[in-house]
Amino acid sequence: MAFDAQSRRGTPLSRHVCRHLPAIGAIAAIFVLWEAYVRLSGISATALPSPSDVVEQAWINRDALWRNTLPTLAATLAGFGCSLIVAFALSIVVDFSPLLRRALFPVFIASQTLPLVAIAPLVVLWFGFGLLPKILLVALVTFFPMLVALVEGYAATEREIxxxxxSMGASGTRRFVTARLPSALPYFFAGLRISVTYAVVGAIFAEYAGAVSGLGIYILTAKNNFRPDLVLAAVLVSSLLTLALFGATILLQRIVMPWASPAKEIRP
Amino acid sequence: MSVLRLELDAIAIAYGAMQVLEDISLTVQSGEFVSILGPSGAGKSTLFRILTGAASSQSGEIRFDGRPISTQDRPFAFMPQRDALMPWRRIIDNCTLGLEVQGMSRRDARAKVAPLLAEFGLVGFERHYPAALSGGMRQRAALLRTVVQERPMLLLDEPFGALDALTRSRMQAWLETMWENHSWTALLVTHDVREAVMLSDRIYILSPRPARIVREISIDLPRPRLADHAIRAKAAAIEADILDTLFSFQEEPTP
Incomplete structure (x- = not known):
């Protein structure tokens, strides 16, 4: 038992690798099949470049990719940050006021039915090619899942608590802060994981509709120049970006909710 | 001899057309352990909800120390059916919850709880989260959270209902000694006949819904009861008698 615990603690990296081996294997298999298909079928590189080509081009164009990744990251984080602040504020409002909840929820739902294809060019038209329209569009796509996660999280508070x-005489505010808010945390992080993937896609889409720089505009330019290898290189970067942000939310959850990670603090 | 602490006079409550409590009158004296025993669904927990202010009775009166109870500042410390420990608070901070709500600083509250940890068998676990504790320990932490508030009276709502039989017996024996050492006044709601007989000075038996008090039994057995074989045998006779009363109720007509 002691040996077991020690050996597990001693080699965290190999343990992680073991746990994610199936996923790593699946991704590797897809790339191998893709590479094999491109080589054996003799398909033209302007139609479907091989993954090795894509990685090679990504490396060659790393400076341009990096320059365009930064604005996308900035738009993602700023938009997501705004969305979190607004969603949190509104979640408190609707939690305390059933009337406002009934009044506002249909509006929120309606905001989610707006097709991004139509709304993105309009927002760019209204607010220009700068950062602001990207922030707004990222906020628009991530706001609702966050709000729903928070509101459902509050509602999931144990009735007994x-x-x-x-029975202790706690006020409504005290009950919210001591019970409802912490109860919502698991829901909040579930919403965060979903929204953060939407956020990157939203930012790229907003740039696609018009921007000076960013992965979206990079993809658009590469497509117009018949460079699918560069399109895919930018896609690769955006995937890595999303994965990194996803990982960050998991890390944040571990820090904020230490009671939920079973690895620590178990019986002596 | 003893002072009349809690007095319920003809309490009744209905939810819509369903009469839950019909006519509940009972008393609890200072320092007395009283149980309310009844079939499940009889409205035992509803009675507690009325006492804690979560529900209000439609008729009848509640008096505490001779005065009608006020809506603000209830004199009870309530222990709910499940432990209701907050998973995100360490054991010590769960125990200080009531004190913090009363306005005590976290530091003072911890200082007040700390000396009690030993008696509640929680030493060394105060920094743990509830998920790391066994059911019995969680229940002891919940009781500590309840008694540390130093309210004049404890309300215990089936405190051991969720535990396995062996742990429950141990907890009952432990509670018995605790009750001997402190002079708590307590009202216990349970459907466990044995638990009621072992712990109580007096037992009220409720009828099925709509609930009335059908019987009041004084348990004049010396304490501690659970450790003594001869007393357990006498208690068994009382238990059988109570079970007869409970079995005499007709099956609830299914709606």
Whole structure:
């Protein structure tokens, strides 16, 4: 038992690799099949470049890719940040006021039915080619999942805990801060993981509709120049970016919710 | 002899057309351990909800120390059915919850809880999260959270209902000694006949819904009861008698 615990603690990296081996294998298999198909079928590189080509081109164009990744990252983070602040504020409002909840929720849902294809060029038209329209579009696509996650999280508070607090004479604000807010955390992080993937896609889409720089405009330019290898290189970068942000949310959850990670603090 | 602490006079409540409590009158004296025993669904927990202010009775009166109970500042410390420990608070911070709500600083509250940890068998676990504790320990932490508030009276709602039989017996024995050492006044709601007989000075038996008090039994057995073989045998006779009363209720007509 002691040996087991020690050996597990001693080699965290190999343990991680073991756990993710199936996923790594699946991705590797896809790339191998893709590479094999391109080589054996003799398909033209302007139609479908091989993954090795894509990686090679990504490396050659790394400076341009990096220059265009930074604005996308900035738009993603700023837009996501705004969305989080607004979603959190509104979640508190609708949690305390059922009337406002009934009034506002249909509006929020309607905001999610707007097709991004139509709204993105309009927002660019109104707010120009700068950062602001990207922030707005990222906020638009991520705001609703965050709001729903928070509101459902509050509602998932154990009734016994709330009754206990009430029996202690706790005020509504105290009950919210002590019980409802922490109860919503798992829901919040579930929403965060989903939204963060939307956020990157939203930012790229916003840039696609008009921007000075960014992965979206890079993809558009590469496509217009018949360079699918560069399109895919930018896609590769955006995937890595999304994965990195996804990983960051998991790390953040571990830090914020230490009670939920079973590895630590188990019986002595 | 003893002071009348809690007095319920003809409490009744209905949810819509369903009469839950019909006529509940009972008393609890200072320092007394009283149980309310009844079939499940009889409205035992509803009675507690009325006492804690989560529900209000439609008629009847509640008096505490001779005065009608006020809506603000209830004199009860309530222990709910499931432990209701907050998974995100360490054990010590779960135990200080009531004190913090009363306005005590976290530091003072911890200082007040710390000396009690030993008696509740929680030493060394105060920095753990509830998920790392066994059911019995969680229940002891919940009781510590309840008693540390130093309210005049404890309300225990089936505190051991979720535990396995062996742990439950141990916890009952432990609670018995705890109750001997402190002079708590307690009202216990349970459907466990044995638990009621072992712990109580008096037992009220509720009828099925709409609930009335059908019987009041004084348990004049010396304490501690659980450790003594001869007393357990006497208690068994009382238990059988109570079970007869409970079995005499007709099956609830299914709606």
């Amino acid at each position: 709330e009754e206990l607090l009430a």
